[in-house]
Amino acid sequence: MKRSIVIIASLLAVVGCVPDLVRREPTTSLPDRFVQTADTVTSADVDWRTFYGDTLLAALIDSALRNNKELMIVAQEIAIAGNEVDARGGDYLPFVTLGADAGVEKSGRYTRNGAVEDQLEVRPGERFPEPLPTYTIGATMSWEVDIWRKLRNAQDASSMRLLATIEGTRYLVTQVVSELASSYYELMALDNLLDAIDTNNALLRRALLIVEQQKIAAKATELAVRKFDAEVQRNEGRRFDVLQRIVETENRINVLLGRYPQRVPRSSQRFLATNPDTVHAGVPSRLLEHRTDVRRAELEMKAADLDIDVAKAEFYPSLNIVAGFGYQAFNARYIVTSPESMIYNLAGELLMPVINRAAIKAAYFSAGARQVQAAYGYEQTVLTAYVEVANQLSKRENLRNRYERITRQVDALTTSVDIANNLFLSARADYMEVLMTQRDALEAKMELIETKLRQMQAHVDVYRALGGGWK
Numbered sequence: 001m002k003r004s005i006v007i008i009a010s011l012l013a014v015v016g017c018v019p020d021l022v023r024r025e026p027t028t029s030l031p032d033r034f035v036q037t038a039d040t041v042t043s044a045d046v047d048w049r050t051f052y053g054d055t056l057l058a059a060l061i062d063s064a065l066r067n068n069k070e071l072m073i074v075a076q077e078i079a080i081a082g083n084e085v086d087a088r089g090g091d092y093l094p095f096v097t098l099g100a101d102a103g104v105e106k107s108g109r110y111t112r113n114g115a116v117e118d119q120l121e122v123r124p125g126e127r128f129p130e131p132l133p134t135y136t137i138g139a140t141m142s143w144e145v146d147i148w149r150k151l152r153n154a155q156d157a158s159s160m161r162l163l164a165t166i167e168g169t170r171y172l173v174t175q176v177v178s179e180l181a182s183s184y185y186e187l188m189a190l191d192n193l194l195d196a197i198d199t200n201n202a203l204l205r206r207a208l209l210i211v212e213q214q215k216i217a218a219k220a221t222e223l224a225v226r227k228f229d230a231e232v233q234r235n236e237g238r239r240f241d242v243l244q245r246i247v248e249t250e251n252r253i254n255v256l257l258g259r260y261p262q263r264v265p266r267s268s269q270r271f272l273a274t275n276p277d278t279v280h281a282g283v284p285s286r287l288l289e290h291r292t293d294v295r296r297a298e299l300e301m302k303a304a305d306l307d308i309d310v311a312k313a314e315f316y317p318s319l320n321i322v323a324g325f326g327y328q329a330f331n332a333r334y335i336v337t338s339p340e341s342m343i344y345n346l347a348g349e350l351l352m353p354v355i356n357r358a359a360i361k362a363a364y365f366s367a368g369a370r371q372v373q374a375a376y377g378y379e380q381t382v383l384t385a386y387v388e389v390a391n392q393l394s395k396r397e398n399l400r401n402r403y404e405r406i407t408r409q410v411d412a413l414t415t416s417v418d419i420a421n422n423l424f425l426s427a428r429a430d431y432m433e434v435l436m437t438q439r440d441a442l443e444a445k446m447e448l449i450e451t452k453l454r455q456m457q458a459h460v461d462v463y464r465a466l467g468g469g470w471k
Contacts, residue, residue, distance in 0.1 A: 019361060021308065021368040024375035026301065043279045044290040044468035048177055051277075051463055056265050057184050060257065064180050067258035071176065074169045081162040088158045092151035094143035099136075106131035128330070135335050138326015138343065145321065150313030153306045160303035167296035174292060178464040180256050182457045184266060187249045189453035191268035193446060194242045200442040201235045203417065207434060208232060210425070231435055235442070272452055276459035279396065279466075287385055290467025297374070297381040304367070304374040311367040314360045317352035388465040396462055399455040406448045413441040 043051065049058045065071065107114035117128040146152055208228040214220035250264045288294050325344040329335045353360060420437040424430070 019364065021312075021364065023305065023308065023368065024372040026375040026378045042286050042290065042466055042468075043277075043463060044286070044466035046468065048463075048468065051468065052181060053277075054184075054267070056267055057181060060184065060253065060264070061177055061180055064176055064256050064258070065173065068176055068256055069258050071169070071172060072258075074165075074172055078162070078165050078169060081158070081165040085155060085158040085162050088151070088155035091154065092144070092146040094141050096139060096141045098139050100138075102133070102135050104131045104133045122330075133330050134328065135330070135332050136326060136328040136343075137335065138324060138328075140324040141322070143321045145319040147319055148313040148316045150310050150316075153309045153313070157303040157306035157310065160299045160306065164296045164299035164303065167292045167299060171292040171296060174464055174467070176256060178460050180253060181460045183249055183253050183256070184264075185271075185453055185456040185460070187246065187253065187264060188266050188268040188271040189449050190242055190246045190249060191266070192271050192449045194239065194246070195268075196442065196445045196449065197235050197239050197242065200438060200445075201232060201239070203421075203438055204228060204232045204235065207421070207424075207438075227432070227435060231439065272449070274452075274456065276396070276456065279393070279459070279462050287389065287467065288382065291381075291385045292467060294378075294381050294385055294467075297378040301371070301374040301378045304371040307367045308364070308371055311360075311364040314363065315353070315357070317350050319348065319350050321346075321348045323347070385465070385467075389462070392458060392462040392465045396455070396458040399451060399458055403448070403451045403455055406444065406451055410441070410444045410448050413437070413444050417441050 048061065052058065052061075107117060109115070109118060117130075117132065121127055144151070208225070211220050211224045211228050215222065215225055251261050253264050254261050323344075323346045325342075327335050327337075327341045328343050329337065329341045334341050416437050420434045424434045
């Protein structure tokens, strides 16, 4: 007993030689506020159905969350991570196996076993069979006693990674919702763009008809007719380009919905009249609560921290207990005879590496490097999240101001088109003034639609950057 105590004390003294490792603690300090808001409630607290407020878009998002193939793939990653947690949980429980075996053995006469069998009898008058059969049934148990929480820390690290995988799925949900909403608004913008081209072309065709009549009356030249006709054909070419973009955008939405190409319902006539609601960014600490990528990085960092404890425990002694119980006989008739055929064993061993520990040290330092890497990754994710919010809030405000200015420009040019047409009919303006005025009006209308699209997409991006849309 005293000798065992001395051995254990010596082992623990060797454990004191475990190399120290400095762990990286992440910094999460953020500026006091994003912009001029410091609300405790943010727009990310609002459900996406309420935030977007479009019933057709809400139906599309619901369908995407049910049928998106990428989300289905990630769902299986959650199942895999959950199975890993279960596997780690089984590591610190005893392993029990049941088995049966049969065999035959022939020992040489001039060996120890052969000599023993030759000199002894199983019972008076009955010698050992030759060759000697063996039949065994029984159970064995092996158990590594988790003294240093190595196995339980490994399970806790797996649990952290399971939660990180779940947060990754939520992050993907946010991306899918945002991409779908952005594509939906793009589709509405393309419909309005197509309508603007058709409206402008109708005016040009009417002007072309007037110029052709004026040419017959010798009030206009062939040059004017060709110029108007060329402008009509130019807009027709634009129209086909927009039609192709509509097809591609619809199919991009259909892929997100997990279905084959078909028409996407939308309410495009209300697009330019849509006004994004006010967005509340809140205080930066709420960003850390809502951003799923931030939460995932935090969980990955905690898992890496536990990996260090697991790697460090490899330097410590491990206690293994092995036991077995069963029956064994050379004749199947005696296999369950008790106590003659009964066999059992119980053993314990305390082991630890002493001489060659290079591999364990390398694994330990690698775990430390991964923990530092995860800490820096967390800080980078927080920084990226903060910058995204700041950029999107600024972009949203600037686009709002730009849209107001272009609206006034469109109103002015629309009035100019009527004035130019009237002056042309009264021969007080030439055809080039009419052409240029209509072209400028169309370009301004297209720019207005494009600005509205960017404004709506910025509205979507702000919501995504704040961490909303995954609930």
